[in-house]
Amino acid sequence: MRLExxxxxxxxxxxxxxxxxxxxxQRLRVAQWRARGAPVEMLDRDEVTARIGCAIY
Numbered sequence: 001m002r003l004e005x006x007x008x009x010x011x012x013x014x015x016x017x018x019x020x021x022x023x024x025x026q027r028l029r030v031a032q033w034r035a036r037g038a039p040v041e042m043l044d045r046d047e048v049t050a051r052i053g054c055a056i057y
Contacts (some may be wrong), residue, residue, distance in 0.1 A: 016048075026042065027042065030042050
């Protein structure tokens with residue numbers, strides 16, 4: 001049941017990509033999860049704002 005909750009709600013890292021190095025690390029994480037068959041996606045600033053309803057994250 002917990003896994004279903006996580007799938008429905010999603011996951012956002014606690015540290016948004018504030019540098020090119022951090023962005024590269026998050027892209028690598030996305031690739032690793034996709035290789036395991038997880039339906040993950042990268043979100044840009046506007047997509048995050050739209051989903052959480054706040055421009056400050």
